[in-house]
């Protein structure tokens with residue numbers, strides 16, 4: 001096997017971080033990383049799991065679990081001896097059996113527009129990216145679910161990195177913890193972090209259990225207290241898992257569509273060959289019908305000359321109108337147009353602004369609710385579709401990508 005390890009380069013940006021942007025072993029909880037593998041990392045557990053751990057392993061009352069959750073997620077405390085409303089005996093038990101191990105910040109970088117990106121070490125070799133995007137009255141955190149991604153969407157920077165593994169629950173919720181601590185977020189009191197989108201690296205529905213558990217902590221009042229509609233899971237179209245998600249969770253759903261017909265979508269999103277547009281739309285209908293009043297956002301990355309022509313808009317409009325009709329609800333389908341964010345080695349270009357506006361108008365004229373996503377974090381490669389961590393690639397995709405680049409005379413280090 002020819003696994004290839006990307007050197008720590010804050011991948012994709014081509015910039016080597018200066019000393020000011022580095023934070024050595026930044027977290028108090030990071031110290032616990034070496035505390036021993038047999039200890040239970042409490043970040044792995046949602047409320048039900050934590051209650052079980054306190055009752056069954058520690059022989060303690062359930063409400064003690066609630067106290068600890070608040071210390072971790074509201075006050076961002078990871079050291080048990082700082083949890084001052086716990087008795088000495090309990091603190092000693094926790095010390096012996098548990099730890100709060102948060103991701104280590106490999107480095108972080110603020111953008112001039114307020115966007116903030118973290119590169120978080122997940123183990124000795126892999127790292128993922130997490131991005132906070134502030135906007136008027138809201139703060140959205142874009143969270144990763146896997147180290148790399150196996151789905152190979154053609155316009156996605158993450159895809160060029162290949163895939164290593166799923167993130168654990170602790171590694172997913174740990175991203176929220178890092179951002180919340182940085183922002184001084186306190187649920188229901190100091191609301192800096194108002195939305196979470198599972199749109200970072202990876203396909204969240206391929207890591208179902210860990211993602212669902214982490215989203216449960218995001219929505220729990222003892223966790224981050226976010227309303228269901230403020231937690232969004234974005235999928236490339238894992239049809240069976242959309243149904244499963246509908247059975248266990250009420251979060252908002254977003255679908256990476258990017259083309260309304262099978263031929264083009266199969267080219268852009270290879271998963272479409274397995275779950276074509278009609279099957280995907282049927283699963284989306286079932287999701288909405290299960291949760292009356294909910295809507296689905298269809299993301300559509302605008303690529304010059306690829307999927308941005310008026311005929312593509314008309315095709316998309318028909319698909320969206322058909323969706324609204326099928327679920328008998330106005331605006332059940334929303335379209336979010338995303339100007340493509342270029343990355344080194346890509347064969348795609350961003351659609352011109354005028355073409356995007358024409359596309360949007362055609363959709364709006366067909367009574368399809370359509371927004372255009374403002375590009376954020378451009379200067380730190382934190383824009384949508386640009387996230388790349390450090391992935392020990394098990395798929396050989398990085399090697400293939402580099403080979404293609406070299407053949408085309410691209411920069412040999414462009415993929416790093």
Ligand code: SF4
Nearest residue numbers: 149152153156159202
């Ligand atoms: S767009 Fe999403 S699902 Fe597709 S390759 Fe990128 S991270 Fe994976």
